[in-house]
Amino acid sequence: MLIDAGDVEDPAQMPLARTVEGILARTAPGLPLLVLHTHGHFDHRAGDGQIAGLGNVEVVPSDLASITRYFGWKIWPDSQGQIDLGGRIVDVLPTPGHHEAHLVFYDRQTQLLFSGDMLLPGRLLIADTAADLASARRLASFGQSHPITYALGGHIELDRAGTTFLGVNYHPDERPLQLTAKDVADLPSAIADFNGIYSRHGDYLMINQNRVLTLYAACALLALALIGWGIGRWWRRRKLNKSRG
Numbered sequence: 578m579l580i581d582a583g584d585v586e587d588p589a590q591m592p593l594a595r596t597v598e599g600i601l602a603r604t605a606p607g608l609p610l611l612v613l614h615t616h617g618h619f620d621h622r623a624g625d626g627q628i629a630g631l632g633n634v635e636v637v638p639s640d641l642a643s644i645t646r647y648f649g650w651k652i653w654p655d656s657q658g659q660i661d662l663g664g665r666i667v668d669v670l671p672t673p674g675h676h677e678a679h680l681v682f683y684d685r686q687t688q689l690l691f692s693g694d695m696l697l698p699g700r701l702l703i704a705d706t707a708a709d710l711a712s713a714r715r716l717a718s719f720g721q722s723h724p725i726t727y728a729l730g731g732h733i734e735l736d737r738a739g740t741t742f743l744g745v746n747y748h749p750d751e752r753p754l755q756l757t758a759k760d761v762a763d764l765p766s767a768i769a770d771f772n773g774i775y776s777r778h779g780d781y782l783m784i785n786q787n788r789v790l791t792l793y794a795a796c797a798l799l800a801l802a803l804i805g806w807g808i809g810r811w812w813r814r815r816k817l818n819k820s821r822g
């Protein structure tokens with residue numbers, strides 16, 4: 578099973594399919610490969626095309642309709658799924674908020690939680706605060722009954738001193754990816770603290786990108802209107818002075 582196919586389409590830049598094929602040949606020869614995603618943002622599924630070219634592979638599309646159909650869920654998001662890899666169960670939890678069809682995966686064998694972009698060391702981009710808070714509460718309650726060795730998110734955006742990397746590929750002194758069971762337990766209080774647009778809670782920078790963009794657009798429009806008003810005023814004064822002079 579593969580969770581997320583990553584951000585790179587071109588096998589020349591990132592030979593994902595060849596690498597996965599090599600691991601399968603060494604560790605699980607002849608077994609089929611199942612590909613699921615934490616969510617449908619392109620940086621988590623750009624590599625799907627490479628993987629689809631392998632034989633004996635099923636890629637489950639990341640949209641809500643395909644996911645609910647695949648797991649047979651009638652009630653979204655208050656459902657849970659299990660993937661049986663053959664004596665090894667992976668639990669699947671619907672966790673909308675960052676993305677409307679976000680999923681978190683829990684491997685019972687390693688007790689690792691794959692938390693996608695819902696919980697990661699860096700920015701928590703929240704598209705739907707109410708849904709994200711409800712998801713965080715369900716996840717925290719799951720964590721109370723399931724031991725979590727580490728939570729592994731989809732990105733690292735912090736250095737060891739807690740400074741956020743924004744829009745850069747060079748991450749000097751990057752902190753490790755893993756978060757802890759306590760971070761899972763504390764997530765609801767962090768999200769409850771979110772002001773709905775842009776706020777910081779501990780090391781997390783919480784952002785609603787749609788609202789921030791709307792705010793930028795509104796500020797740009799206001800600036801244009803003020804410039805227009807200023808030019809009109811200047812023009813009228815100039816005409817008045819000319820007619821007097």
Ligand SMILES: [Zn+2]
Nearest residue numbers: 616618675694
């Ligand atoms: Zn995302």
Ligand SMILES: [Zn+2]
Nearest residue numbers: 618620694731
């Ligand atoms: Zn992402």
